[in-house]
Each structure stands twice: as structure tokens, then as C-alpha cells.
Amino acid sequence: MLHVLRRIQGLKCFTLHAKDGDIGRLREVYFDDSSWSVRYLVVETGNWLAGRPILITPEALGPIYEEKWILQVELTREQIETGPSMDVKKPISRQQEEEYHRHYSWLPYWRSDLFGHLGQESKNENKEEAAGDPYLRSTAEVTGYRIEARDGEIGHVEDFIVDEKDWVIRYLEISTHQGWFGKKVLVAPAWIEQVDWKDRKVRVDLLREAIRSAPEYEEGQIIGRDYEVKLYGHYGRSQYWE
CATH class of the missing domain: 2.30.30.240 (PRC-barrel domain)
Structure with missing residues (x-):
């Protein structure tokens, strides 16, 4: 596929x-x-x-x-x-x-390991949650969560990018502050340090400047492997497909 x-x-x-x-x-x-x-x-x-x-x-x-x-x-x-x-x-x-x-x-x-995973350890579990399955989250709920880099807030979650081959979320689509002219960027879940479900925040293990200078994502663009190589190279992160 x-x-x-x-x-x-x-x-x-x-x-x-x-x-x-x-x-x-x-x-x-x-x-x-x-x-x-x-x-x-x-x-x-x-x-x-x-x-x-x-x-x-x-x-x-x-x-x-x-x-x-x-x-x-x-x-x-x-x-x-x-x-x-x-x-x-x-x-x-x-x-x-x-x-x-x-x-x-x-x-x-x-x-079963039918769908596989990203190899990321769960750093965001709320052990006090008792009702339902604490690991299931809704994209509708997480849309709008604020994004915080290591040195400050940078924007909010606007959408999610899904890989239809194995149905995993590959990226969070981030809309940055208006001061950055509404630039959109992609952040992989593997780069998330913590999700604060109570305060609706996603903390990423990245600096604001690195995100500011990341390859821009335009809504609706085709995300090809060339773009992903450029994105991962910019952040100096290991590629998930290798």
C-alpha cells in the first residue's frame, strides 16, 4: 500500500x-x-x-x-x-x-500488535483517571490545545495528519501565533514531552526558534517523503520509516 x-x-x-x-x-x-x-x-x-x-x-x-x-x-x-x-x-x-x-x-x-506503534513511551498518562479507558482520546477534544516549546508558548493544535497505511497519527498540525503570520508547521508525537490533559497543553521537546524556522506546512499540501526528510533533518531527529 x-x-x-x-x-x-x-x-x-x-x-x-x-x-x-x-x-x-x-x-x-x-x-x-x-x-x-x-x-x-x-x-x-x-x-x-x-x-x-x-x-x-x-x-x-x-x-x-x-x-x-x-x-x-x-x-x-x-x-x-x-x-x-x-x-x-x-x-x-x-x-x-x-x-x-x-x-x-x-x-x-x-x-495484538496489529497496528504497531511509534515506539514512544507514554509520558502523559493520568494515573488518577478511573472512568473509562484513560488512554483513549478524541481529536475533537485535543484540537485547540495550546502548544508549548521548551522556552514558551507557540500556538495551538489545529488538526492531525494520519497515515492511512497503518492508521497512526504521524503529525499534529500546529497553527502558530499571529505574530508569525499564521504559519503552520508539523510536529510528530515522538517529539512531545508531555500532554497536560487537564490544562489542555502539549509540551514539545523543541525550541521556539527551531519551530519558527521549520519547513512550512500549507493546508491541503501533499506530504511526500521529500518533505518529511527535510522536516526530520531540520529537527535532527531519527526518521520513523527507517
Whole structure:
């Protein structure tokens, strides 16, 4: 499969299509904050299922058809309709996840290395969290989090860049302060020092000047390997693909 990186906002333009019909549009993504792997897509079903949001795991995803604006889901509408109902406005418990994977006869991701990870140790776990699974986070929740370099604040999270090959978040799209003329840059999760979920802050192990002079990211641009080599070279960091 080709190496394709996509913005979450861009994926919202695609219709998710089951084997026997449309099921809805992407609303947000749940990711594992220890590996930044995408665990679930939250799908708005519109008139179908009375608008009840549903969860789709990357394990169920098929190809993306660019010309038709379709993201294929290798399930039937009946399989989805009869699946366990989960309130996506509340934390998802491990018990609910167990029921979900059991319905589809899938091995849960926490018992498998199917999707792999970035090799980054979790530095941002909140041990006091009791409700639900403390490792699942929403892109909708994290959008807007402030970004702090080692020497000061630099902007906020505007979007996420996902690798559709193995469904991991490769980059956070950062919008810098107006003083930098609204420049956008990309920061990899591996460069994050800490996430303060309570105060909505992401602290990165980088200096402001390094971020200021980083290769600019323009919304909607194709992120090719040449750009990534330049980005990683600028920061002097090891490349994830090696």
C-alpha cells in the first residue's frame, strides 16, 4: 500500500460506505495516547440509525476511492446496526470495547500488535483517571490545545495528519501565533514531552526558534517523503520509516 498521509479534516469530506450502502461521515477519531494509533472512527449516520453515532475500527476499513469520495468499510449495514450501542459523549470503558470486538469476532487491539506503534513511551498518562479507558482520546477534544516549546508558548493544535497505511497519527498540525503570520508547521508525537490533559497543553521537546524556522506546512499540501526528510533533518531527529 502506498504511503499516504491525510488530514482528519480532509477525511471528513469522504462518505463511509459499507458493503451494501452508505453509513455516514467521519466526525472525529479516537486515538491511543500512548502510541497515537487510531483506534476508532466516530461516524455520524445522518438519517440512518436515527442519527446515532457509531464507531468503526481501522480493522474494518478498506480502500479509499478518491474519484468517488468514498472510504470503504468492509462490513454490512446490518452488522453495524446490530452492534453494541456506545455513547460517544462519555468515556469508552474497556468492558464496552470488549463487547464491541466480540460482536465482530475481532482480536482487541490491546491483545495484538496489529497496528504497531511509534515506539514512544507514554509520558502523559493520568494515573488518577478511573472512568473509562484513560488512554483513549478524541481529536475533537485535543484540537485547540495550546502548544508549548521548551522556552514558551507557540500556538495551538489545529488538526492531525494520519497515515492511512497503518492508521497512526504521524503529525499534529500546529497553527502558530499571529505574530508569525499564521504559519503552520508539523510536529510528530515522538517529539512531545508531555500532554497536560487537564490544562489542555502539549509540551514539545523543541525550541521556539527551531519551530519558527521549520519547513512550512500549507493546508491541503501533499506530504511526500521529500518533505518529511527535510522536516526530520531540520529537527535532527531519527526518521520513523527507517
